[in-house]
């Protein structure tokens with residue numbers, strides 16, 4: 253069986269294998285999309301194929317829209333070459349249920365693919381679509397770092413500097429490309445559009461707006477574009493930048509899933525790693541549960557995505573939901589499991605949830621320390637959301653998600669995932685920051701992790717992190733089994749406001765964390781022992 257438009261015409265074989273097919277004519281929808289494009293999506297990676305394209309497929313199944321999404325890739329062109337073209341833009345979505353069953357579906361809602369490359373013929377095609385009055389949405393899953401125009405020292409990064417010099421004709425950076433395309437739309441007729449960041453970080457729409465505005469102002473300063481463009485860009489009835497909260501765990505494609513698909517008789521299911529390090533396959537494996545909450549600001553209209561489960565609401569509500577997910581009910585628990593999972597040599601998040609100590613630790617962090625400071629967002633219930641994370645999502649044994657993937661860039665996540673809760677305890681009259689027990693234990697665990705030695709005393713590879721080298725230099729003099737070696741070495745880390753959003757000594761937690769840390773480095777097996785002591789549990793490993 254081949255995953256192509258021709259291949260899926262062999263309906264009986266796909267059905268026999270239990271694979272759901274689009275109930276609409278994929279080619280007809282692609283043709284209508286060409287005539288009347290409504291939705292471009294930048295960032296043709298896994299979450300797009302596993303979540304966003306599914307939403308549009310749902311509307312197509314229900315007859316609530318007549319067009320598909322056009323995938324745009326502006327960074328890793330190999331994705332298009334290797335997993336779009338050979339499969340006629342189709343993909344296989346494999347939902348991993350907790351009982352081991354797979355729900356597999358061919359996604360046909362991606363109607364075309366385009367390279368956002370000014371040196372390719374596709375650029376003219378992209379400009380034509382972008383200037384079409386029918387276009388309602390340009391959305392983005394391009395990773396958080398793609399929104400940065402400047403480096404750590406506050407200087408424009410090289411490609412941005414060049415784009416600013418050269419103007420909107422042939423930009424290289426994604427933000428300059430978007431600005432150039434929006435400018436074309438302005439020149440053509442000042443048509444309205446929504447630019448929707450679906451990347452996973454706080455204030456995503458505002459950050460996209462800020463970056464596009466910066467490039468605009470630089471080009472205006474140089475007289476390269478009309479000044480009036482700024483009025484168009486900053487008029488929300490013309491160009492909007494809604495805030496969003498996106499939640500679905502979409503791990504990298506797994507070999508196990510590939511083998512299962514091949515077992516059904518599907519050919520060419522190879523997983524590839526591109527030269528830009530994207531790990532992608534013709535299939536996407538993901539959990540079933542997902543949430544998407546979007547500020548309802550679409551000046552040129554939008555598909556009725558509420559019929560596919562998307563929650564449309566006001567800005568304040570999106571902010572509250574996002575805060576609930578990222579600062580208390582999901583991501584702090586994920587980071588906790590990432591740190592201790594690496595130290596205790598677990599290979600999946602689900603295995604960790606079978607360890608009574610780790611399960612209890614995330615329960616303490618979620619229910620006891622996080623929930624009291626959550627502001628109820630109304631549209632989702634925090635306690636129920638947390639229960640679902642702890643009881644259903646993380647323990648799913650079929651989700652191939654690893655502590656190492658989640659441990660990536662932890663230094664960038666500490667302030668929002670733990671610092672925000674600590675700040676709330678400080679501000680609230682009825683709560684006492686020094687009553688916090690488990691968040692400080694996780695922070696101590698992170699310092700222990702940075703030593704690059706697992707709980708057995710063996711060297712372990714740490715996940716990429718932009719501050720890794722600097723952080724490691726602070727723990728390099730500390731030795732496992734030698735409590736005296738701790739001295740003042742942790743002080744520069746724990747007092748760093750950039751990392752935690754506050755100085756942990758100033759709020760009275762620094763010494764507590766140092767004491768936990770001393771217990772965690774007491775010798776081989778000390779991590780397990782410390783968890784047992786504070787959680788009154790029996791660790792599995």
Ligand SMILES: NC(=O)C1=CN([C@@H]2O[C@H](COP(=O)(O)OP(=O)(O)OC[C@H]3O[C@@H](n4cnc5c(N)ncnc54)[C@H](O)[C@@H]3O)[C@@H](O)[C@H]2O)C=CC1
Pocket residue numbers: 294295296297298299300325326327328331393394395396397398426450451452453498499500501502503530531532
């Ligand atoms: N995978 C997940 O579970 C979830 C991911 N997200 C968001 O989506 C983002 C992407 O995730 P995936 O699609 O799973 O990753 P992926 O690795 O499969 O794809 C990444 C995409 O971003 C593009 N990209 C990377 N750097 C870029 C740059 N500098 N400029 C322009 N484009 C760039 C790549 O070309 C690719 O299209 C995440 O960073 C996150 O913000 C949100 C919720 C869940």
Ligand SMILES: O=P(O)(O)OC[C@H]1O[C@](O)(CO)[C@@H](O)[C@@H]1O
Pocket residue numbers: 452498499500501502503582583586657658
């Ligand atoms: O890499 P991060 O930001 O820790 O997120 C981990 C995972 O949890 C999620 O936040 C769940 O929605 C996803 O974005 C991601 O798969």
